[in-house]
Amino acid sequence: EPKDEPCSRSLQSYGIDYSDPYSLEYPRMKILCINQYMHKLKNFHQALVIKYLYHCVYYCFFLLLFSYTLLFDFQRPTNENPSIHWTEILTIILVSCMLIEEIHYFACLDNLSLAGKCISYFRNRFKIMTIVGVGLFYIGLILRFTHASTDDEFTAARVVMAIDLEIWYLRSLSFIIVVQYLGPHLVAIGKMLKDLAFFMCIIFIVMAGYGVASRSMVYYPNSDKFNQTNFSTAFDGRSIFRQIVYPVYYLMYGQFGNELSNLDAYPDAGWSISTHVLLAAHMLLVNILLINLLIAMFSKRFDQVHNDTQSIWHSQQYLFTREYFTRSPFFPPISLIYDIYHLCRITIFAIRRVIKKSADRRAKVFKIIPINKSFIKDWYEFEGASTYEYAHTEAKTSKSTSMISTKGSDLNKIEKRENINDNKDDSNNSINNVEQIRNDLAKLNQSFEESKQQIQEELAKLNQSFEEIKKYLKK
Known part of the structure; x- marks a missing residue:
């Protein structure tokens, strides 16, 4: 607003009032220089x-x-x-x-x-x-x-x-x-964690099968044949994890440890040959099939998030704004005083609301609250017009895209079917497509004629108005 015109508050101070110039132009203090400095400092730290x-x-x-x-x-x-x-x-x-x-x-x-x-x-x-x-x-x-x-x-x-x-x-x-280019990747990481949980269920079943089967053939019945001082066949959780789970888990990363050396020490034993075959099948299933399955699942999730980056970024902007709207503008431990004050205020008014049915009218609300209620109707009309314009633009864009893709696919089909003259079905489809194109061209010609007629009518109206203007000027 101009400086020489009086400024009045348009938004409530307990709501979102960043766009209200009243707090900067008309502060409460009488000393103007201190006033402007304090309000600028306050708005700066509350940003x-x-x-x-x-x-x-x-x-x-x-x-x-x-x-x-x-x-x-x-x-x-x-x-x-x-x-x-x-x-x-x-x-x-x-x-x-x-x-x-x-x-x-x-x-x-x-x-x-x-x-x-x-x-x-x-x-x-x-x-x-x-x-x-x-x-x-x-x-x-x-x-x-x-x-x-x-x-x-x-x-x-x-x-x-x-x-x-x-x-x-x-x-x-x-x-x-x-960060606009990094924020949506957090959503991708969250969705990948869900895929990873599904993958871990599969990998646990496969690893448990190989771990129990191989240890039942090699180590537990032949523990005295290997010079391993830390190997224990006791039935307790620590021994089971140490002898079955850990070695089999690290096989997924290509770390064999003593797995192959212990089997090669007895190459002619039946349990050694069987475990070699089982290990080869396990490595083929885990390191080739399941790992590539996991990579494919991650790639699919990343593509889904990448295609929806803009809407994800807008959602994250809202979450960022909502979170820091109520945060303290001070460093700890000063922020502790700010938070305790507001918590006490919330608690006191919550008790009063239960007893006297009265709420805190000055509590901070994440909403733009106008002083003049007539503004709400104007905002609703603006939102409705903006939503209608956006929906109309999106529908028009999607319609034109679908028409272009449909015409392109029809032309490709016609070009392919022209090379095959002996197939009756293809020839019938080509005739149908030609008829469809003729109908489309007829409709297009009709729309051109209608547009031409409308333009001629508008030109006639313009000429008539020009004639009236000339007559008025002659008078």
Whole structure:
């Protein structure tokens, strides 16, 4: 709006008001210079891109701090050093801030029921990784203080923390959602994981069959013939995994270990010859058939996602905007105060809504809310016109594409059938196609005539209007 005209607020401040110039042009403070600076600073830090950059920098710092702590300062408490290092304390604070932030995001979801909020929240795989990462972190923290009397017991806490760090590193893939050419690949990875789960069921059946059959012929009845000190035929989970599952699994990557050397040590034994044949069939089935099947499944999934890149990118843009709309514009631990304040406000008004049936009218809503309700009707009309125009364009494009493809296929069929004169069926089809083309040409000629007649009528109207204009000018 021009500077000399009064500006009024058009959008509610508790909704999406990025496009409303009122907050920048007419701030509340009376001192104008401070006013403009404070409002520009506020809008700058509340911008989604700035929130994203702050969160990205903070998350990188958290990963580096957690990695340093686990590598150099994660030690068992002793009498000489009973306390934990300050880097570990800072890591605990950062993880707790992320937990409060996720609770705030969960409470601000658009769903009204708890079940709806859970469905919307856990639909995002990175949110599941966040919950798992926070849970493993606190489990490792508990083990770090309750099972730390010896180094062997302290290993449990270190293993849990190491797995947790791996999950936090994988969660950092969520930051590439803003990149248009990389974001849709996350969807492709998610769909490939479903294909991989199906493949793992097949590969487990094949590997279990070969593992049990080969070990029942070679190692378990002939354990005294091989100089392997770590081989055990005991019936327990660790021995079964060590002797059956692990060696057969690594065969998929071409690592035979002592598999062939043990069989070649007894080349004339019946069990050795049978196991050689079984191993050859197993390698043919797994390394050639199943691996190529997996590659083909991945290629199909990638092509599906690549063809739908634009719609996937728009969906990811919405998820990015929705998530950072409620995020704090501050770094931890200052963001902890922001999140706790909003959580307390949500809790208080939730209790008041149950008692007095009154809700928080100033709560942040992910929606553009106009002050003048007449704007809503204009927006609906604009959306309806835009939707109609888009649907009309898409229908026109698809119709022209189908007509071009149909005509091209018909011409190819005619060219092929002209070379075969002895086949009666082909000749009949060619005659039918010619008749169809004649009918199409007749229809096209008729449409040309109608268009020509319409143009002549329009020209006649224009000439008539020109004559009226000339008469009016002469008067």
